[in-house]
Amino acid sequence: MILLLLLTNTLLITVIVILCIFNNYRKYQVLFYYAFIQLFYLLYSPWYNYLNNDFSAFNTQLTHLDFQLGLFVLFLHLIFFYQGYFYFNFFRFKKSKEIRNNIFEFDFRNKVSKIYVIFFIIIAINAAFGEVSLYDILLGKNDTETLGFKGGSNWISSMADSLLILMLMSHFYKSSKIIRLILFPFTIFLFLILGFRYRLLLVIFGFIFIYLKRNILNAKQVMKVFSLLLVSFYLFMFFSENRISFYSNKFDNLTYNFVDFNYESIHDNALGSIVDFAMIKSIKEGKSSHDFGQSMFVYPIIMILPSSIFPNSEKPYPAPQITTIDKSLDVPRSYGQACTFIGMSFYAYSFFGVIIFSFLFGCLSSYLEFYNNNNFTFFFKLTFLLSSFQLYTRGYLGLFLLPLSFMLLPLLILKYRIVFKKDIIK
Numbered sequence: 001m002i003l004l005l006l007l008t009n010t011l012l013i014t015v016i017v018i019l020c021i022f023n024n025y026r027k028y029q030v031l032f033y034y035a036f037i038q039l040f041y042l043l044y045s046p047w048y049n050y051l052n053n054d055f056s057a058f059n060t061q062l063t064h065l066d067f068q069l070g071l072f073v074l075f076l077h078l079i080f081f082y083q084g085y086f087y088f089n090f091f092r093f094k095k096s097k098e099i100r101n102n103i104f105e106f107d108f109r110n111k112v113s114k115i116y117v118i119f120f121i122i123i124a125i126n127a128a129f130g131e132v133s134l135y136d137i138l139l140g141k142n143d144t145e146t147l148g149f150k151g152g153s154n155w156i157s158s159m160a161d162s163l164l165i166l167m168l169m170s171h172f173y174k175s176s177k178i179i180r181l182i183l184f185p186f187t188i189f190l191f192l193i194l195g196f197r198y199r200l201l202l203v204i205f206g207f208i209f210i211y212l213k214r215n216i217l218n219a220k221q222v223m224k225v226f227s228l229l230l231v232s233f234y235l236f237m238f239f240s241e242n243r244i245s246f247y248s249n250k251f252d253n254l255t256y257n258f259v260d261f262n263y264e265s266i267h268d269n270a271l272g273s274i275v276d277f278a279m280i281k282s283i284k285e286g287k288s289s290h291d292f293g294q295s296m297f298v299y300p301i302i303m304i305l306p307s308s309i310f311p312n313s314e315k316p317y318p319a320p321q322i323t324t325i326d327k328s329l330d331v332p333r334s335y336g337q338a339c340t341f342i343g344m345s346f347y348a349y350s351f352f353g354v355i356i357f358s359f360l361f362g363c364l365s366s367y368l369e370f371y372n373n374n375n376f377t378f379f380f381k382l383t384f385l386l387s388s389f390q391l392y393t394r395g396y397l398g399l400f401l402l403p404l405s406f407m408l409l410p411l412l413i414l415k416y417r418i419v420f421k422k423d424i425i426k
């Protein structure tokens with residue numbers, strides 16, 4: 001039964017992807033993006049564990065029935081996700097040709113560069129007021145591990161997500177080579193110091209989407225995309241493998257040879273579904289209970305509120321969902337494990353939550369398709385798309401809203417210039 005469910009889920013995604021490829025692939029780029037997430041972040045670990053006859057979830061042992069139930073919930077998600085996607089896609093207004101230019105295509109090159117420089121300077125100044133000097137780290141004068149480096153203000157440090165979208169826009173609008181040669185490496189360095197590898201992965205996704213927007217794929221272009229993916233995979237593995245060396249400022253210990261990389265870490269980074277299965281097991285056995293959206297909707301608000309309004313200036317952390325995950329896996333919070341969007345939905349409202357939220361997520365995914373969008377709208381949708389990576393793979397609404405807000409910030413500044421400053425070339 002487990003094998004049947006694994007094959008069913010995998011074939012469902014594969015067949016839909018193949019059909020969409022032959023029906024004008026440019027209309028379904030967002031669908032391919034989520035299909036990749038589903039295959040890797042939702043199905044890879046269940047396949048890996050099944051083939052290795054490993055039904056453990058950290059310190060919790062799962063039965064075959066637990067695995068079957070988890071895979072069935074995953075199947076429900078896929079069915080209603082694709083129903084929502086194609087339902088919205090059917091009613092979506094389509095034009096015969098893709099729009100490439102409109103009134104929003106004014107002089108973005110210089111404006112993006114200016115915002116990029118200003119934001120980077122703000123973050124750099126913030127770094128100077130941290131307990132650990134970012135400049136000492138850069139110059140090799142500090143041996144302190146910098147995982148989760150925040151600088152003087154956590155909020156300003158989170159503006160690194162703004163740099164992510166500004167980097168992509170600078171590349172797209174071909175900002176000054178000097179700007180790109182200086183700021184791109186320092187931005188990547190900042191991402192490494194902050195300790196969030198997902199930003200590196202989102203940069204890679206962003207560059208791929210930009211490439212696909214600019215180019216109609218043929219055999220030659222497919223080879224270029226494939227080469228780009230290979231290079232991207234190496235870079236991701238390089239930074240992932242050496243992240244501790246970067247955090248510890250031990251650059252002499254960097255591993256460069258792809259043969260020496262620990263590819264087991266790929267499995268370790270895609271355990272979300274296994275966490276889902278353990279959490280569903282915990283709820284089924286009555287060890288945990290649904291929180292009816294408290295973690296999903298209330299805690300993102302708590303996250304942005306000042307601590308001073310809470311008793312003893314302490315926010316009521318962690319969220320119930322986080323506590324349930326640790327209890328389900330029988331591990332301390334230091335393990336930092338998270339469920340997926342599916343686990344989040346099930347924990348909130350059981351099967352009803354998976355069905356409804358999966359359908360709505362599918363509708364949103366269809367809306368985010370880039371086909372027939374001008375370049376400026378492309379970047380607005382790209383911010384939602386890249387931000388949703390955290391929501392889908394880490395299953396926490398706050399991890400979607402926070403980076404989304406900071407990614408939208410530079411776009412809203414540019415939008416303000418368009419609407420109120422009449423800064424348009426018609």
